[in-house]
Amino acid sequence: MPQHGPVPATPLAGRRRSDVPDATVARLPVYLRALRALADSGGTTVSSQALAAAVGVGSAKLRKDLSHLGSYGTRGVGYEVAELVSHISAALGQGRRWSVVLVGDLGHALAGYGRLGDRGFIVAALLDADPARVGERVNGLVVRPLGDLDEVVRAEGVSIGVIATPSAAAQDIADRLVSAGVTSILNFASTLLQVPAGVDVRRVDLSDELQILSFHEHRKAVPSEFAEVSA
Amino acid sequence: MPQHGPVPATPLAGRRRSDVPDATVARLPVYLRALRALADSGGTTVSSQALAAAVGVGSAKLRKDLSHLGSYGTRGVGYEVAELVSHISAALGQGRRWSVVLVGDLGHALAGYGRLGDRGFIVAALLDADPARVGERVNGLVVRPLGDLDEVVRAEGVSIGVIATPSAAAQDIADRLVSAGVTSILNFASTLLQVPAGVDVRRVDLSDELQILSFHEHRKAVPSEFAEVSA
DNA sequence: AACTGTGAAACCTTTCACAGCT
DNA sequence: AGCTGTGAAAGGTTTCACAGTT
Numbered sequence: 466m467p468q469h470g471p472v473p474a475t476p477l478a479g480r481r482r483s484d485v486p487d488a489t490v491a492r493l494p495v496y497l498r499a500l501r502a503l504a505d506s507g508g509t510t511v512s513s514q515a516l517a518a519a520v521g522v523g524s525a526k527l528r529k530d531l532s533h534l535g536s537y538g539t540r541g542v543g544y545e546v547a548e549l550v551s552h553i554s555a556a557l558g559q560g561r562r563w564s565v566v567l568v569g570d571l572g573h574a575l576a577g578y579g580r581l582g583d584r585g586f587i588v589a590a591l592l593d594a595d596p597a598r599v600g601e602r603v604n605g606l607v608v609r610p611l612g613d614l615d616e617v618v619r620a621e622g623v624s625i626g627v628i629a630t631p632s633a634a635a636q637d638i639a640d641r642l643v644s645a646g647v648t649s650i651l652n653f654a655s656t657l658l659q660v661p662a663g664v665d666v667r668r669v670d671l672s673d674e675l676q677i678l679s680f681h682e683h684r685k686a687v688p689s690e691f692a693e694v695s696a
Numbered sequence: 697m698p699q700h701g702p703v704p705a706t707p708l709a710g711r712r713r714s715d716v717p718d719a720t721v722a723r724l725p726v727y728l729r730a731l732r733a734l735a736d737s738g739g740t741t742v743s744s745q746a747l748a749a750a751v752g753v754g755s756a757k758l759r760k761d762l763s764h765l766g767s768y769g770t771r772g773v774g775y776e777v778a779e780l781v782s783h784i785s786a787a788l789g790q791g792r793r794w795s796v797v798l799v800g801d802l803g804h805a806l807a808g809y810g811r812l813g814d815r816g817f818i819v820a821a822l823l824d825a826d827p828a829r830v831g832e833r834v835n836g837l838v839v840r841p842l843g844d845l846d847e848v849v850r851a852e853g854v855s856i857g858v859i860a861t862p863s864a865a866a867q868d869i870a871d872r873l874v875s876a877g878v879t880s881i882l883n884f885a886s887t888l889l890q891v892p893a894g895v896d897v898r899r900v901d902l903s904d905e906l907q908i909l910s911f912h913e914h915r916k917a918v919p920s921e922f923a924e925v926s927a
Numbered sequence: 928a929a930c931t932g933t934g935a936a937a938c939c940t941t942t943c944a945c946a947g948c949t
Numbered sequence: 950a951g952c953t954g955t956g957a958a959a960g961g962t963t964t965c966a967c968a969g970t971t
Binding site: 486487488489523525526529539540541542 | 961963964965969
């Protein structure tokens, strides 16, 4: 797995993947959720102040974030909720519905948890390598055997796969997903996946998250030890 | 529409929480896992090159990260695996074992998934508001009623809670956790929690993650619309 | 008066490149 | 020769503060 481009001489050859900064992209789903809640409760316009307060960020950051999508506010007034919703949705690719496959037993639980349907995602299939789990009904879906992966991905045009298997199986599942045509993977296993260029992977790991919390917790408990250099 | 006058939310005022940068803290668990794998396969020393390659970061970044913990390498040689493991563990607070409570049905699945025991975490209890789930055995633990929360937190000295309930219940659970004495929360619900200062919250949301992936996926599909003019 | 959109400043993170040790 | 540790440079993100618009 090659890592670096060969020539570092090029001054501006980095892969600019999109015009929207990563940090902004990560916040768009949060804004979107807050805006939809606003719309549901009858709001028609919001100021950056009000929306920012609702999501717990500063208003300048929110405005800067939105400015990367375009100029959709009205000076002196604020943003039209419905309009913002549609622009953010469009940026996130929600203009179409994305089919996803969830693989592994944690996936069965996630399928019932996330309200994915409300967010423009269709669970094309739940897959499991364990024959004992196959056939189980989970949240209106029947668990299918791993062998169906290729067929499902091709038939349903799946481009996103969720790996929620034990770590040991994760790389194998990733390989299968990629060879079936999946180009984005959300990986709940602790394994660091090897994938070809062009495939995006995001990893979410329970124990990593807990360890980050315990790092800070540790500091809360013994602040004096870290405050200052002693003798 | 939003009339919340003063913002009670946590604006996260500029505060130096620890001497280790956040970005570094987030990577420590990854280094630690790689180092343990190395140790298990008999490695005794690593160079920053080798370790960095194993976790998919640049070697300079790895060295800079480690330098925030101290100076534990040997020039010309590399790092002693066992020594690094113990220093990173110590930084993450793994010197002691942390008790956690998992609340909600997704928590039941997570309890069986994460190998938390291997990482220094003890699941003090699985709690559920649904009486039908109470008494269920999951991974060697019996699901207990939500009413036990206070007792468990105090009896087991729990400082970390995981919220894996439906969104509608999340804020209530957070309030209960906080009033029982929990000071770090990992929130899998989409709700943005309001907590008092001093309580850390990390949120992990399945549909947010999928939306981040679909953002990029969207761009892959229609690159011409967003790409710059090529040479 | 209220609020957006945005340059510029401040801050944080990553990468470079090399001095210094083994 | 090989590798760490780290200042300095480069790049990215957040915050400030205000001109511009309604």
